Amino acid sequence: MPKAVVLISGGLDSTTCLALARHDGFDVVGLTFAYGQRHTCELTCACEIAKSAGLAKHIVIEIPRDVFAGSALVGDGEVPKPGTVDAIGDEIPTTYVPARNTLFLSYALAVAESVAAQDIYIGINALDYSGYPDCRPEFLEAFETMANLATKAAVEGQRLRIHAPLLQLTKAQIIQRGIELGVDYGATHSCYDPIAGFACGACDSCVLRSKGFEDAAVPDPTRYAPE
């Protein structure tokens, strides 16, 4: 079975992405990052998800707090709470983390070459998302171009492919696809600003997720904080 490296955050998108990579026939090496995120409960979810999936290898990488600064997601400022999907603004929100996907994909590239994998899966989405620049198709294409100039494997003809199977799906479509593949969304965590493990229900991530379940007509298993 060929190997693929899959970025696993513990959230809804990456967990669906993991299911898709396995459905595509890959032996998955999981990669998860502890980078000082407020929502550390996503790390617990990521480890449980990797374990449930029976991955042969799951690497958790620590990124020092010095690297990502200025983001509400690592505690620099408050997490915005638009409350509804329609209230999400057009600007890049303060939850943006500097060059996060570049760094995560670079780790995936190194691990891929180390384990002789030519495939990387990332659960980014450019429809129901927060407007982060490193979730756009043009970023992804540029990364793939760069990656294919960066490694010995690529020079020797083993082309690296980055799969972003959720890129052009709505959140509802992602959930529908995941349900078909047997994903247990109750085991995932998306909230940027959880309260004792409960989802806040009002941040970008919560409102996109909640509307996704509603649009998909799938019961929402998320445990929201009591009002």
Added chain:
Amino acid sequence: MPKAVVLISGGLDSTTCLALARHDGFDVVGLTFAYGQRHTCELTCACEIAKSAGLAKHIVIEIPRDVFAGSALVGDGEVPKPGTVDAIGDEIPTTYVPARNTLFLSYALAVAESVAAQDIYIGINALDYSGYPDCRPEFLEAFETMANLATKAAVEGQRLRIHAPLLQLTKAQIIQRGIELGVDYGATHSCYDPIAGFACGACDSCVLRSKGFEDAAVPDPTRYAPE
């Protein structure tokens, strides 16, 4: 003074690069990586060099051993010892580390955005080098293109520049430039396979360095292992 992020390995090239960045008028944030390299003494040199230069910030990042595999530089196999520059082969040597410069530059990109720097310096060289794919100009250009699609800063018009001032210099020219700028090469370490802190004198890195001092007609301060 504008800030720049400089990759500092503790070797001859990156130390010259640091001197050039400071000469260009930048307030330098240094970045060094502990990735399981055999030649850990380069880390001690990097920290001493950063300290001597009086850098306001020097970040040392640990990369888990799982990430880079299969390289002689992290202990998977023997370091090749060509003995002379002419004996260095055309193939990418076993000291190649998977996607190393991609990962290092990605960290530099995240730190640059975090500290509001638009400039990154890397001491790579495409003339007197070992043939690593991630030292080639085409790799560097592709990385810069990707970086300028990846960040909020770039989207907002703050273009990221990657400086590789040594790219087209010979080792002798690098040394001559460094001497002009007052670099103390005795404080640097290049050997891939040191013996109790002494340079082996026979690996790619040693023979390129040694010939560089010879061609530049500069006394070689390297402490070689006794025969």
